[in-house]
Amino acid sequence: MNFVKFDNFYYRYKGNEEYALNNINLDIEDNKYKFILLCGETGSGKTSLIRCMNGLIPQFYAGFYKGKVFINGNDTVETSIANLSTDVGIVFQNPENQLISMNVENEIAFGLENLGVPPKEISRKINESASLTEIEHLLDKAPFELSGGEQQRVAIASILVLEPKMLILDEPTALLDPYMAKKIINLLQEIKEDKKITVLISEHRLDLILPFTDQLILMKNGSIIEYDSCEKVVNGIKFQNLNLNKPVIYSIFSKLKKKNLFDKKIPISITEAIKSLRM
Numbered sequence: 001m002n003f004v005k006f007d008n009f010y011y012r013y014k015g016n017e018e019y020a021l022n023n024i025n026l027d028i029e030d031n032k033y034k035f036i037l038l039c040g041e042t043g044s045g046k047t048s049l050i051r052c053m054n055g056l057i058p059q060f061y062a063g064f065y066k067g068k069v070f071i072n073g074n075d076t077v078e079t080s081i082a083n084l085s086t087d088v089g090i091v092f093q094n095p096e097n098q099l100i101s102m103n104v105e106n107e108i109a110f111g112l113e114n115l116g117v118p119p120k121e122i123s124r125k126i127n128e129s130a131s132l133t134e135i136e137h138l139l140d141k142a143p144f145e146l147s148g149g150e151q152q153r154v155a156i157a158s159i160l161v162l163e164p165k166m167l168i169l170d171e172p173t174a175l176l177d178p179y180m181a182k183k184i185i186n187l188l189q190e191i192k193e194d195k196k197i198t199v200l201i202s203e204h205r206l207d208l209i210l211p212f213t214d215q216l217i218l219m220k221n222g223s224i225i226e227y228d229s230c231e232k233v234v235n236g237i238k239f240q241n242l243n244l245n246k247p248v249i250y251s252i253f254s255k256l257k258k259k260n261l262f263d264k265k266i267p268i269s270i271t272e273a274i275k276s277l278r279m
């Protein structure tokens with residue numbers, strides 16, 4: 001069974017003429033813990049696609065839809081958002097809106113308390129996810145006292161503690177400086193390996209994220225135009241033609257390739273470029 005399944009799914013927000021999602025067919029396999037990047041120009045439908053994965057679309061956002069979405073076999077129209085959220089953990093763009101408790105420890109405990117987990121278990125789980133996200137020293141603080149990067153890590157910890165089978169993040173580094181952004185992306189890579197879960201991320205900082213990406217989903221005008229291994233997509237014409245913030249190293253080698261001065265796969269990091277030039 002596929003963990004995520006979109007079946008000829010269309011969606012438009014109430015009051016909009018245009019479809020934000022246009023005949024989406026997408027299968028993400030079970031148990032194959034991968035790092036999947038969701039990539040597309042602004043307004044292409046990335047956030048809307050993510051909103052479907054815990055039922056926010058169509059249950060919370062009013063609009064018109066056609067087709068089906070299944071998460072872990074559950075129809076997202078018939079299953080409550082709360083139940084879907086035990087399978088997929090989603091961290092949305094602005095962590096501030098997601099943090100509601102008086103202190104970080106309560107924030108992380110919140111979801112577990114709602115699920116009726118015994119206090120001893122809660123405490124063990126909090127310590128484990130706080131350690132993984134390196135926020136042990138922040139447990140007594142109020143979320144509003146934290147920096148953007150710290151808030152982002154708390155938001156990740158509070159989702160991670162629920163042990164989702166898939167972690168989804170919508171532009172988790174949008175509000176962070178490049179140093180913090182890199183730390184968050186490294187953390188996500190660690191979580192993927194440590195917890196053996198699939199991480200799906202929408203992210204504009206391609207220079208930071210591409211080196212970790214196993215699979216890439218390309219979106220344009222509400223449609224998925226390509227979904228394949230990162231290497232394949234990055235070397236394709238669709239990626240080349242999209243207006244994205246591509247890594248400098250990609251742009252250099254792509255130009256060399258166009259001029260027939262380079263005929264191998266386009267590297268996406270300096271390490272890869274060096275390797276490729278030595279071969």
Ligand SMILES: Nc1ncnc2c1ncn2[C@@H]1O[C@H](COP(=O)(O)OP(=O)(O)OP(=O)(O)O)[C@@H](O)[C@H]1O
Pocket residue numbers: 013014016020040041042043044045046047048049061
């Ligand atoms: N809450 C909403 N109500 C009405 N229309 C919306 C809403 N959210 C998004 N849209 C519209 O749906 C389309 C897709 O938007 P979406 O936010 O999914 O794109 P995106 O790829 O996430 O863009 P970005 O890279 O800027 O975050 C856009 O035309 C947008 O204006």
Ligand SMILES: [Mg+2]
Pocket residue numbers: 046047048170
């Ligand atoms: Mg978005």
